[in-house]
Amino acid sequence: MVTAVFLVAAILAVVSAIVAVSHRDPVFNVLSLVVTFFCVAVNYALLGAHFLAAAQILVYAGAILVLFLFVIMLLGAPQTGGDEVKRPVQKSAGLALAAIVAVGGALLALTLKIAPAEAVPAANTQAIGRLLITTYGFAFELISVLLLAAMVGALVLVKRKH
Amino acid sequence: MAIPTAHFLILAALLFGVGAAGVLLRRSGIAILLGIELMLNAGNLALAAFSSQHGNLDGQVFVFFVMAVAAAEVAVGLAILVAIFRKGQSIDVDRLNILRW
Numbered sequence: 733m734v735t736a737v738f739l740v741a742a743i744l745a746v747v748s749a750i751v752a753v754s755h756r757d758p759v760f761n762v763l764s765l766v767v768t769f770f771c772v773a774v775n776y777a778l779l780g781a782h783f784l785a786a787a788q789i790l791v792y793a794g795a796i797l798v799l800f801l802f803v804i805m806l807l808g809a810p811q812t813g814g815d816e817v818k819r820p821v822q823k824s825a826g827l828a829l830a831a832i833v834a835v836g837g838a839l840l841a842l843t844l845k846i847a848p849a850e851a852v853p854a855a856n857t858q859a860i861g862r863l864l865i866t867t868y869g870f871a872f873e874l875i876s877v878l879l880l881a882a883m884v885g886a887l888v889l890v891k892r893k894h
Numbered sequence: 895m896a897i898p899t900a901h902f903l904i905l906a907a908l909l910f911g912v913g914a915a916g917v918l919l920r921r922s923g924i925a926i927l928l929g930i931e932l933m934l935n936a937g938n939l940a941l942a943a944f945s946s947q948h949g950n951l952d953g954q955v956f957v958f959f960v961m962a963v964a965a966a967e968v969a970v971g972l973a974i975l976v977a978i979f980r981k982g983q984s985i986d987v988d989r990l991n992i993l994r995w
Contacts, residue, residue: 738897742905749909749932753916758924765928768909772935775905778897779946781954784938791961796931796968803972804924807979826918834911841903846947856951863955875962882966886973 738778745771762800766793783857902943910936923975923985927968934964 748767755761769792776785864872909932916929938957945953979985981992 735897738901742901745905746908746912749912752932753912753920753925753929758922761925761928765932768932769935772909772939775902775939776942779902779942781942781946781957784942784954784957787958787961791965792931792935796965799968799972800924800928803976806976807985823919827915830911830915830918833914834908837907837910838904841900841907844900844903846899856954860951860954860958863951864958868955868959871959875959878966879962882969886969889970889973890976 734778737774741771741774741778744768745775758804759801762797762804766797769793769797780856783860899943899947903940906936906940906943908936909933909939921986921988923978923987924972926987927971927975930971931964931968934960 745768748764748771752761752765752768755764769788773785773788776782776788913929913932913936916932917926920926920929938960941953941957941960945951945957975985978990978992982989
């Protein structure tokens, strides 16, 4: 049962990821990336990381991809027609490089002798919350400063000059 | 755990490869940012898999930090794209040469 859920989620994730990077319509790219991220959230849930599964859907599907959609709508027409220069050599070289990365990583994962996983505590959201405000408290505060800086930076970048 | 850790790592490698292909092959700035997001997600999945493999939660906390940094990166990246679009009416990265000379 669990294996079936994993297989469905994994296949759906890879297929929708391929659609997300290959389709010409940017809106379609973003919407199929939503499917990929949802399948990754399913994988987090299978790994026992319930907090990450919720954060994945909230942060990625709920915030980041909506931001992408806003920008696509803001920029208007799908400006994908810039295909006047074909670059077959670069294209096949890039494709080969990406394939080497994917296949090499998969083979590495297969050849690694990984011991059977240890038992994971069933509900660990509370433990993560405690880690975030004790051991990783400084990094947590630093992340909030980084987000503030990114927000101010984005506003400065899109401000119209008078 | 019913599913071996290696399965999650293989899925992460495949997603990373697809994202890398998107970054390397597409010319629209938005598609490149989407490919980067996909690669970050693949890395996150591997981190979470190793975290549950070793039975400690540090990896999951790290995934949370990566998500926050990805959100900041997307906000600034999309703002840069909007600024570039206002300057040249295009986000095709082949036409971007304003930093060249």
